[in-house]
Amino acid sequence: MAVKITHLANGQQVRFANADGARRYAEIMGGGVDKWRFTVVPEDLALRKMSDSVVNVPVWRMTSR
Numbered sequence: 001m002a003v004k005i006t007h008l009a010n011g012q013q014v015r016f017a018n019a020d021g022a023r024r025y026a027e028i029m030g031g032g033v034d035k036w037r038f039t040v041v042p043e044d045l046a047l048r049k050m051s052d053s054v055v056n057v058p059v060w061r062m063t064s065r
Helices: 019-028 043-053
Strands: 003-007 013-016 036-040
Touching (some): 019 036
Antiparallel strands (some): 003 013
């Protein structure tokens, strides 16, 4: 199910194909999940918009240090 996250301080919005990707992005790139509001995107909207809004996080950002 598609998820949209919104940063609580600056209003930045990012859409993801699933909640796991959204959580990873919030933790690694966005300062933690507590700084984001998570919203489930309705299926019809997800099908129309996801192809234009998917964020590809580089693999090197996902590896532990």
